[in-house]
Amino acid sequence: MPPLKNLEVEFPIIDANFQLFCASNGIFSVEDFLVHDIYALTVLADREANSEVLKQGIAQVHSIVDKLHQPWFNGLELLEDVNQNKYFLSTGCEGIDKLLGGGLRQGQLTEIVGPSSSGKTQVCLCTALHVADKNLGAVMYLDTCNSFSPKRIADMISQYSNDFIKEGKERRLNRIMRSIICRSVFDIFELLGVLNELASASEHKVKNLGTRLCLLIIDSISFLVTPILGGKDSQGRMLMSSCGTLLKKLANEHNISVLVTNHMVRGEGGILKPALGESWKSIPHVQLQLSCDRVRNICQATVLKHTFMASGVPAEFAIHE
Structure with missing residues (x-):
């Protein structure tokens, strides 16, 4: 803003x-x-x-x-919105794509929650790679905790390179990395500024790139929001709500997919729960929880919330280190 x-x-x-x-x-x-x-x-x-x-x-x-808040729609307008210019972006994780019916739906906000080392960042990097590889547009990666790793993306490209021998690994790596814009963001006000900048960009062209933004990743949004939620006043929650509203507005009006991560904390009885709590739960369209079995090198994604799917549905996918 x-x-x-x-x-x-x-x-x-x-x-x-x-x-x-x-x-x-x-x-x-x-x-x-x-x-x-x-x-x-x-x-x-x-x-x-x-x-x-x-x-x-x-x-x-x-x-x-x-103006940041979503307008009211009737049922016919919502149906037209679902059918018009909306499709899925592959995450590159076969289990997640199958679970979500194709991947991340454009026009929606998808959240991945999970404890440390559950695979959240790996899914973000893998998604960024696959979307950039398809030449669908630019990927913006807002890094709040120094999680973005070009080397990990390069290693993943090497694992997938067998199907792209004609292009060559080096050329493919350069093409993919040019389509991923990474920006470090370390407080909620800076994040709101970036989102407002994106919202007001003419035809949503990415500066110095000249192509349409199709995917926005924030890893992790909870790192920025949790520090402002302390205390009894509602100021932090107002900022959190404004951030969520603006993200959904970006997704809907510019037909992009938004992917955010949220870490987990221990609640009553030591039970793990999403760090942003119940007030945030209503904001994402889709919410997945990740867990990881490092012995088998397998992750599991479970639906916590979905626009047309029952919660509790699980799917497994491999981890590519």
Whole structure:
């Protein structure tokens, strides 16, 4: 989401005076509105000589935030949306693709949850490789915990290279890596900024690449969100909700697949549960839980949530190190 000063050209009401008023209350961006008591801000505006103009500015920023939320659709519109320009992107993991009916559905947010070393990052890297290999468009990999490994992708390409002898391993590696854009993101505000940048990109062209983005991966989204969820106030949950809403908006309006990972923590009785909790559970369209058998070198994916599939359905897939 942009700083307030970047909105002045499109929204003149958000002028230097309004920005100065906001800055005096610690508000410099749209994100800051999400964690501020807007009622208290309106009361402060009432004390100013230009109170009506300031309140109009507050309403304008509210309308910008509202645009991030999904509109209402009737049943026919939803059916048309399902049938129009939506198809699956292969993850490269045969068991997961079969379980999901073809892979990651474009226009949807898919989440992978699992404990450490359960294969979450490996699935992300494998998916990035296979989507880039098909020349379907660009893959953006937002790395929040230094998980992106070009060497692991190169090793996986070597394992799959037998079917592509004519192209050659080196040429294929270069082609695939050019289609994967990796960016390190280390806090929730930086993530919201990147997502807003993608949402406003003309025809969703990736800068300096000139091709359409078809897959967005965030590994791991929980690394950014869990630090802001502490305490009794709702500010962290508001930011989490805004992030999830924007991801779904990106997926739906630009017809891309979004894949995020979420680690697990111990709850009551030592039982493992997804780190982002129940408030986040309603956001992903599809939620898979991974577990790993390192002795057999096999992972298992189990459906926790799906738009048209019962929960609890499992599938096994091999790990490619």
